Amino acid sequence: NKKRPEFHGGNIPWVLTGALDDGPLISAPNSITQAGLDGSSAKLFPKETLLMAMYGATNGKLGV
Numbered sequence: 001n002k003k004r005p006e007f008h009g010g011n012i013p014w015v016l017t018g019a020l021d022d023g024p025l026i027s028a029p030n031s032i033t034q035a036g037l038d039g040s041s042a043k044l045f046p047k048e049t050l051l052m053a054m055y056g057a058t059n060g061k062l063g064v
Contacts, residue, residue: 007036012044017053020063025051 001007010033019025037044045051051063 001040004036004039007032007039010034010036012037014042015051015063017056017058017061020051020053020058020061022062023064025063 008031010031012032012034013028014030014032014036015025015028016030019028032040032042036042048064053059053061
């Protein structure tokens, strides 16, 4: 929820599908807090997880 500032700017990388470019994802420009993770539908995945965009203009884009 973007209206909850306590959810943003933490130490958990938050990857948006626009960051996926069919290659390694070096860093995420956004981050969330533990409260943001707990209070949302965001999921925490292990390092080196294969990510795939499934909707919109980035549909089919991959990242690791």
